[in-house]
Amino acid sequence: MSSLSKLQQSASSLQEALMYGGDMTLLLETRPELFSEDSSEEKEKESAKRKRTQEILDYHHRTFKRKSTGAQEDAEVERQLIKYIEEVPDIYLEVAAQFEEERRKEREQPKESAKKRREKEILDYHRRKLESEDRTDDQEESRRELIKAIEERPDIYLEMLRQTKPGLTAKLLSEMGELSYVEVPEIYDTVEEVQNKIDAFLLDSLSTKTAFGKMIGCSVPSITNFLKQEQYDGTRLMNYKNKQVGASSKVYEKAYHFFEKIRLVVKQPKDDDRVRNEEYLGRWGKKGFPMKNDTGKGRLFIG
CATH class of the missing domain: 4.10.910 (30s ribosomal protein s13; domain 2)
Known part of the structure; x- marks a missing residue:
């Protein structure tokens, strides 16, 4: 003023x-507003508040009026709500605010649950990995300590992963960049094996699908869709389970190339599945799996 x-x-x-x-x-005593410096501003705020409150009540009133032509039970409830709005608006607004707060908490709860499920998946993966790794006697004590940390202080173990994994992943990607000239034309992993490698990489590196998509040049929806493809579990040619639902996806090809370059960077030998696949395809005179869907409804003969 x-x-x-x-x-x-x-x-x-x-x-x-x-x-x-x-x-x-x-x-x-009779005209205190005359001695208040901010009386006009307070009046404006109070007026705006009353106006907004009335707008909310009017909106709810109109909404229930339109809906009250539905089922008999619903219509009765809506008529009762209209009555509350008209006769005790203050109480109605208070109850409505409480109801909205409960709904907000319910909406946030699934997100929190999903986060906890993901953290449990990460911890379970790292525990299985520690239990399956071959270590020397000198390293055995370290393994036991890490497993104990996962069991007793999972929050600290997760924080340790968050601090170390991004740096290790960045270093790996930098080294992979030096192999950009290396071509990986044939695919020797099945769709299911590539799916498992993607899941393992996300859990091991703590990478998101968004980050992984940037690494291989694919969108998040395409990665999500690829991972959802369920593989046919019937026995196929020569007792080989030919599970190739989703083989036409670009994610299949690009993710395979990505993991093959990782294998070359860390100088890791071919695993048993890879050797078996090469032998199987070699018997049919083929180099790599075809990028062609097999839905499991018919036979996919290679050759």
Whole structure:
């Protein structure tokens, strides 16, 4: 409020005080707003609040009016709500606010549950990995300590992973960049094996699908869709389970190339599945699996 306005208000207050016989105490008790510097601003805020409250009540009133033509039970509830809005709006607003807060908490709960499930998956994966690794006697004590940390202080173990894994992944990607000239034309992993490698990489590196998508040049929806492909579990040619639902996806090809380059960077030998696949395809005179869907409804003969 400007000095001029305050002066004018003071003059007005003085005039009213004279009208009250010069009794400023009486005037203060009967017209306190005249002595409040922010009375006009407070009035505006209060007016805006009342206006907004009325808008909310009117909106709910209209909504229930439109819906009250539904099922008999629902219509009765909606008529009762309309009555509350009209007769006890303050109570209605308070209950509505509480209801909305409960709904907000319910919406947030699945997100929290999903986060906890993901953390449990990460911890379970790292525990299985530690239990299956071959270690020397000197390393055995370290393995036991890490497993103990997962069991007793999972929060600290997760924090350790969050601090170390991004740096290790960045170093790995940098080394892979040096192998950009290496071509990996044939695919010797089945769709299921590539799916398992993607899941393991996400759990091991703590990478998100978004980050992984940038690494291989694929969108998150395409990765999600590829991982959802369920493989036919019937016995195929020569007792080989030919599970190739989703083989036409670009994720299949690009993810395989990505993991093959990782294998070359870390100088890891071919695993048993890879050797078996090469032998199987070699018997049919083929180099790599075809990028062609096998839905499991018919036979996919290679050759």
